[in-house]
Amino acid sequence: MSQSSRNARFWDRAARKYSADPIADEAGYERSLARTAEFMQAADQVFEFGCGTGTTALKLAPHCAHLLATDISPEMIAIAQEKAVAQGAPNVAFEVGLINDERWRHNSFDLALGFNILHLLDQRQAALAALHGLLKPGGLFISKTPCLSEMSFAIHLALPLMKAIGKAPHVDTFSEATLTGEIGQAGFDIIAxxxxxxxxxxxRAFIIARKR
Incomplete structure (x- = not known):
């Protein structure tokens, strides 16, 4: 079984509890939403990967023409679709898929979003390269990512054990400098x-980058 399949199974099992859990820092989350909305235009076509249960996509959808939100977990997407129906969000589509899925057309999105997802990818550089291809020239990539190398040593020791017993998915540990370097290598200029x-x-590093 591939790492992506294992991750999908983990998030399928966790989806309902994940959806019910409160946001730990609501004020910080709202600041990130407001900052993202500053870079969105009414005519924008937006792509989100790792959308989870769709909360962020639904909050940002009023600021763009259309938002395609994707995740590898069918159960996460099912919950997101339930939310979209309940809230009445006609310009949002939720689909199961990976960044490099051939269904997503190259050079077709003005903005790409990835919140709390880059540290969970087992092939992050390949994903960033695929994301670069999806964006129009000059398109923006906005992400928010836990830089786990900043966490305590005890957490670093605990993560492998939690993964081994099925309590955590694949998680990668890196610094903000490493992440911005990788984003730059994928063909983006860091704005902020x-x-x-x-x-x-x-x-959590909130990064705004522009496709060269």
């Missing part, structure tokens, strides 16, 4: 690196 947390130490 920010932190939006309002509770304790914030390890």
């Amino acid at each position: 690196c920010e932190r939006h947390g309002t509770r304790g130490k914030d390890i």
Whole structure:
């Protein structure tokens, strides 16, 4: 079984609990949403990967023409579709798929979003390259990613054990400098690196980058 398939199975099992859990830092989350909306235009075609249960996509959809939100977990997407129907969001589509899925047309999106997902990818550089291809020239990539190398040593020790017993998915540990370097190598210019947390130490790097 591939790593992607194992990750999909993990998130399928976790989806309902994940959907019910409250956001740990609501104020920080809202700051990230507001900052993202500043870069969105009414005519934009937007692509989100790792959309989970669709909360972020549905909140940002009013700021663009259409938003295609994707995830590898069918159960996550099923919950997102339930939310879209309940909220009445005609300009959002939720689909199961990977970034390099041939269904997504190259050079067709103005903006790509990836929140709390890059550290979960087992082939991050390949994903960033595929994402670069999806964007129009000059298109924007906005992401928010836990830089887990900033966490305590105890957490670093615990992650492999949690993964071994099925309590955590594949997780990669890196710094903000490593991540921005990889984004740059994929053909993006970094516009801004920010932190939006309002509770304790914030390890989530909010990065805005433009396709060269």
